[in-house]
Amino acid sequence: MGKILITPRGYAKYGEEYKKQLEAAGYEVDWNDTGKPVPREVFVEKAKEAEGIIVGVDSCNRELLLQCKNLKSIVKFGIGVDNIDLPTCEEMGIKVGRCVGTNSNAVAELTVGMMFACARDLVSNAMDVKNHEWVKPTGFELYGKKVGIIGFGNIGKHVARMANGIGMQVYCYDAFPVKQEVLDEYHATFTTVEDILKNCDFISLHVPLTEETKDMISTEEFKMMKKTAVLVNAARGGIVNEHAIYEALKNGEVKAVASDVWTTEPPKDEDWIQELLAMKNFILTAHIASRSQEAEINTVKRSTEVMLDNLM
Numbered sequence: 001m002g003k004i005l006i007t008p009r010g011y012a013k014y015g016e017e018y019k020k021q022l023e024a025a026g027y028e029v030d031w032n033d034t035g036k037p038v039p040r041e042v043f044v045e046k047a048k049e050a051e052g053i054i055v056g057v058d059s060c061n062r063e064l065l066l067q068c069k070n071l072k073s074i075v076k077f078g079i080g081v082d083n084i085d086l087p088t089c090e091e092m093g094i095k096v097g098r099c100v101g102t103n104s105n106a107v108a109e110l111t112v113g114m115m116f117a118c119a120r121d122l123v124s125n126a127m128d129v130k131n132h133e134w135v136k137p138t139g140f141e142l143y144g145k146k147v148g149i150i151g152f153g154n155i156g157k158h159v160a161r162m163a164n165g166i167g168m169q170v171y172c173y174d175a176f177p178v179k180q181e182v183l184d185e186y187h188a189t190f191t192t193v194e195d196i197l198k199n200c201d202f203i204s205l206h207v208p209l210t211e212e213t214k215d216m217i218s219t220e221e222f223k224m225m226k227k228t229a230v231l232v233n234a235a236r237g238g239i240v241n242e243h244a245i246y247e248a249l250k251n252g253e254v255k256a257v258a259s260d261v262w263t264t265e266p267p268k269d270e271d272w273i274q275e276l277l278a279m280k281n282f283i284l285t286a287h288i289a290s291r292s293q294e295a296e297i298n299t300v301k302r303s304t305e306v307m308l309d310n311l312m
């Protein structure tokens with residue numbers, strides 16, 4: 001009997017019915033219902049036996065894949081496949097699937113929430129109040145401001161839709177041309193990354209992590225931004241150079257940075273990172289953008305469908 005390994009915790013929360021579908025198709029399903037990440041050595045041992053793996057952020061690198069002689073399909077429980085060695089999968093004939101669009105709205109809502117939080121110092125003010133400091137910072141409104149969306153895919157478009165509702169001016173850039181009717185639908189103006197960096201009040205990143213996007217925002221790019229700019233990264237750690245965030249905030253080059261992601265999650269215990277985390281105008285969340293009930297339920301359903309399609 002073929003085995004399917006499922007590691008994301010979200011699957012076990014909502015997946016009873018979908019696990020049964022996989023079993024009815026003749027597979028033995030091993031899912032992670034511990035509520036904790038699967039320890040690496042356990043993941044490796046189980047992956048070696050599996051025909052299919054539904055995976056969140058566990059690394060499916062070449063070293064692992066070469067040991068997975070039965071593996072026919074990996075399905076990302078989400079969208080970003082930077083943790084999966086795609087060339088090795090191709091070489092070994094392993095099909096890789098994603099759950100396109102299932103978490104886009106959730107990520108966009110967190111992104112826009114971060115924009116509001118940065119503009120009005122919500123996190124730092126709430127912390128001040130918890131520390132018995134009744135202080136009143138003056139922030140600014142999103143209405144009428146320019147938002148620059150880099151990566152105009154599923155999430156980028158949801159952010160644009162929300163920005164339209166707020167009354168922001170929407171600018172976007174993508175590596176691929178965006179049709180005029182799509183730009184019209186989102187009241188968006190296609191422009192360059194440089195224009196977004198220099199002129200936008202809010203800059204939001206929604207590109208995958210690739211060789212091209214690694215360090216896309218670093219020291220030079222921060223220096224191009226307005227001193228009042230807010231940068232939000234709910235895409236991937238490594239797209240923004242993290243030491244450059246520290247330098248830019250320390251030197252007052254931008255108003256605030258919010259990130260849901262980090263190169264090494266959780267961040268390492270280094271002095272400069274601790275200093276950055278203590279800054280009032282820096283927000284880091286624990287890669288939670290896709291963690292809404294709605295997105296998790298959509299993703300359980302879709303990851304099951306994609307796995308069954310791939311294995312048939």
Ligand SMILES: NC(=O)C1=CN([C@@H]2O[C@H](COP(=O)(O)OP(=O)(O)OC[C@H]3O[C@@H](n4cnc5c(N)ncnc54)[C@H](O)[C@@H]3O)[C@@H](O)[C@H]2O)C=CC1
Nearest residue numbers: 080151152153154155174175206207208212234235289290
């Ligand atoms: N924080 C979180 O929990 C989550 C983060 N993500 C991240 O968000 C990223 C985007 O997700 P979706 O919008 O669903 O993907 P998508 O594939 O719909 O959109 C990505 C867009 O980026 C564009 N792009 C690719 N390389 C580019 C480059 N070098 N320069 C400019 N544009 C480029 C693509 O053409 C595409 O339009 C994912 O790859 C993933 O890393 C996704 C879901 C959850």
Ligand SMILES: O=C(O)C(=O)[C@H](O)COP(=O)(O)O
Nearest residue numbers: 008056057077078079080290
């Ligand atoms: O879809 C993506 O890309 C993501 O970043 C995932 O949704 C996040 O993965 P988990 O931490 O939920 O396994």
